[in-house]
Amino acid sequence: KRALIWFRRDLRASDQAALHHALKSAEQVFCVFVFDSDILSELPRSDRRVVFIWSALGALDADLGALKPGAGLIVRHGSAKDVLPQLAAELQVQAVFCNHDDEPAALARDALVGERLASFGCQFKSFKDHVVFERSEVLTAVGKPYSVFTPYKNAWLRKLEPFYLRAYPVLPYADALASSPLRRGVPSLAEIGFEATDLSPHLGVGSAGAQELLDDFLQRIDRYDDSRNFPAVKGPSYLSVHLRFGTVSIRQLASEAWQRMQAGQHGAEVWLSELIWRDFYHQIMHHHPHAMRSAFRPAYDAIRWETGADADRLFEAWCTGATGYPLVDAAVLQLNQTGYMHNRLRMVSACFLIKDLGLDWRRGEAYFAERLLDFDLAANNGGWQWASSSGCDAQPYFRIFNPVTQSEKFDAEGKFIKRYLPQLAKLPPKLIHAPWTAKPLAVQACGVNLGQDYPLPIVNHDEARQATLARYAVVKSAQ
Ligand code: FAD
Secondary structure, three states: EEEEOOOOOOOOOOOOOOHHHHHHHHHHEEEEEEEEEHHHOOOOOOHHHHHHHHHHHHHHHHHHHOOOOOOEEEEEEEEEHHHHHHHHHHHHOOEEEEEEOOOOOHHHHHHHHHHHHHOOOEEEEEEOOOOOOOOOOOOOOOOOOOOHHHHHHHHHHHHHHHHHOOOOOOOOHHHHHHOOOOOOOOOOOOOHHHOOOOOOOOHHOHHHHHHHHHHHHHOOOHHHHHOOOOOOOOOOOOHHHHHHOOOOOHHHHHHHHHHHHHHOOOHHHHHHHHHOOOOHHHHHHHHHHHHHOOOOHHHHHHHHOHHHHHHHHHHHHHHHHOOOOOHHHHHHHHHHHHOOOOOHHHHHHHHHHHHOOOOOOHHHHHHHHOOOOOOHHHHHHHHHHOOOOOOOOOOOOOOOOOOHHHHHHHHHOOHHHHHHHHHHOOOOHHOOOOHHOOOOOHHHHHOOOOOOOOOOOOOOOHHHHHHHHHHHHHHHHHH
């Protein structure tokens, strides 16, 4: 029997569900990754994610070769819905194995691939791998999906047992990995139409890079709860991009956290909770695909957002880090320069776009989707709907973050701000969070000419707050 494994958001050669099942059930197993032109054609030529995937493929190819000499990846470039069935036919495999991808576009693509494979008698087998619990695995007592996080998390934790976190062994079955004359190595970035773009060296490459980040994080996981909210501090794990592309196994991460939590470590318990948020948003996407396009709570679709040239100008200022609110600007500059944004800052900058600038949350969501290395439809949509108060378990609409007090609280010394706004480097902590409120001479004495070196605020927070409460009145009356 011959089988083909189609790698997608699971770019690793250990604890990988589809790889495990394929190797167990076939004598000859081939491995493929397709640079899907249906996705790539939408992306800028310098997209960092393509570079991340490309480096991860080099590592995966080597890891497969280490499991069985001569084995490795066949890498193709083209529309996956055509390329995959063609390759399966060429290799004469009886089955294609992959892991679930529950994004609506991926489901549609997989349905088509499945049909095409079936037309010549090839099976299409897909497995849970990306999350601990998926789809309808965690439901309420009356069999309904949860839409509030805390009861979901409690049910998730009640259901958890070691079985669900067990690694899928690969090594004992590695003999089935087959070499193929169709394997020609990983094409260069130029061959697939992309430019080499610098990635942060801290990100690490492939599974080995993810493991280094994890080892580093486990040294400080006990302090996670105290440090995770301060963007100038190395608090979180920075593993999101590895989770997104599967260069690390969610079972491994959840198991590390769960064991420490059972040993009484609070930091590990809080971190596990974040991993549960990830499962939570994935099951929301499964049960409520409409929410990927419009408000989870339909009443919120009646809100009238700012439009026209003025709104475009405000949006442009937000995207380029020129709102005049230092923490908000530094946050977006972090995203633009590195492809990462700290979680606290994602909340602050999202709330600012929606509730200070009065812009449709979908504009910000789309901007994050373009720029985030870890962009994940379910989590990004969940985060933006949380900020716009239109989602499940969202921030109430009348709770509006104050960008200045957030800055004072979470970047008190202004260290993070200064990293991305070096023109403000000489401002002392008491001036850096809202420089326009200080005496112009005091700011000038620190080498900053407001309006020239750094913009004046493009909106007044207190006025914007009132406008937002009025804008959301339409929702209040619908409740
Ligand atoms: P850690 O604090 O180390 O957390 C560990 C992991 O838990 C993360 O890697 C992530 O997989 C998961 N996680 C943490 N917080 C959340 C959350 N609120 N929702 C879902 N999963 C979570 N996360 C993404 O992975 N992709 C996105 O596109 C994304 N967009 C977001 C948009 C907004 C507006 C907001 C408010 C949050 C968004 N998040 C997103 C969630 C969160 O900000 C990132 O997962 C986190 O900052 C990644 O950094 P880390 O790996 O160091 O996190």
